[in-house]
Amino acid sequence: MRRRAQPPPSPLPQRAGIDAVRLRLPPDPEGAWPDLGDFLAARYAGTRGADSVAHLLAAGRVLGPGGRVLSAQDPYEPGAYLWFHRDMEPEPRVPFPISVVHRDPHLLVVDKPHFLATTPRGSHITETALARLREELDLPELSPAHRLDRLTAGLVMFSIRPGDRGAYQLLFQRREVHKEYEALAPHDPALAPALPRTVRSRIEKARGVIAAVEVPGGEPNAESLVELLDARGALGRYRLTPRTGRTHQLRVHMNSLGLPILGDPVYPQVTDPAPDDYRRPLQLLARVLEFTDPVSGAAHRFESRRTLQAWDDRAGWEAGSGR
Incomplete structure (x- = not known):
């Protein structure tokens, strides 16, 4: 089979971390x-x-x-x-830093803050982890191995060299990356004895519609393990382990249990806060990534250094001082 010819190199350099x-x-x-x-x-x-x-x-x-x-x-x-290069509209600056957790010649793992998109999409172009990291770390060929929702904080992986990108993306496609999330949501004493619990359902999301929905009776395409780690009065701290990767999967599954994640502007109902309203971030954190590196062969386990503020300061979070 004849290989497809590569396009010529771009005559334009990146601008603010964005390719022409x-x-x-x-x-x-x-x-x-x-x-x-x-x-x-x-x-x-x-x-x-x-x-x-x-x-x-x-x-x-x-x-x-x-x-x-x-x-x-x-x-x-x-x-x-x-x-x-298109002329880009000014974007509100997401006023939180990205922390580097790991960097080697092949792989970059960072701790993304809430409210920062992983890659350019829609109205979020330069205010994305990819664009900012390319600029801040002088890594113009950086590319994402996977994506984390804009409202979710925590660990995200990038490949540094273009030739390695496919190997890291394949890890996620083959579900060879163990992922754990932490979430804060209501504590229901009546539900607690039924946890841990594996939630399976069919989730579908229509293009242009912000909320994903569970389709009753459909063949399951989403699976999540939900575990209660601790409780403080009406607030629970949960470990969520997704075994598939549907859009909004963890948020949909927690809502289906009657435990919507704190700060969720979509589930159980769409509230549509302003894009620069950073007062009450979604209390969901990508806590752990664990895998065998397909390039170096090293066994990796990375853990986020971030915390979910509402666990230690519920009053401050509700007053709008969260990050």
């Missing part, structure tokens, strides 16, 4: 696009990017291989590559 957009021009069998400007106008028609791309062309900020400046009047060339 790379676009390969598709076939045009009907000759619909006589020039580059016509193609880009059609591609981005009806989107917020339409005026932006036209502006970038006019300003000479769309480049071809080798850094050649492209214009709207350039002939359309199927299969050709082009690059550009």
Whole structure:
């Protein structure tokens, strides 16, 4: 089987830890696009990017291989590559640092704070762990091995060298990484005797809908072990061990038990706080990652150094001083 040709290197450096957009021009069998400007106008028609791309062309900020400046009047060339940096909207600074837990030539493990997305998506571009780490650690080729929800704090893995990325991602795809989470949620004395408990259900999430749902009677695709570690009055501290990786899985399963995680803005109901409201973080922490390194062969067990504030300071957390 013939290997797919690699695209040429980008003529544009990263900006704020973000790669330039790379676009390969598709076939045009009907000759619909006589020039580059016509193609880009059609591609981005009806989107917020339409005026932006036209502006970038006019300003000479769309480049071809080798850094050649492209214009709207350039002939359309199927299969050709082009690059550009979009103008990014200002983002609220997430005012919490990322702590490095482990770094070697292949692997970076960090302790991500609440409210910081792992990778660029939607309105979170530069204020993401990936972009900030590339800049702060001067690691432009850093890439994620997996993702942690923006509202969840704790351990996240990145590969430092592009050639190692697939090996680390495969660990997660094959479920060869042992993960443990810690959560704070209501303590129900009536439910406590039934714990530990394995929760199995079918979880589905529609695109564009913030909340995932459990589908009754469906073939289970999500499994979580729920253990009660301690209780202080009406508050419980739980260890959650996911055996699958569905979106919002732990949050959905805890809510289904009648134990919604403290600070959850989605379960049991969507409250939609402002994106820069950091007062009451979701009390969910990715506590442990354990695996055999596929590159070095080392046996790793990493533990987060973070704590969930509401356990020791429930009043302060409820007053909005949480982190």
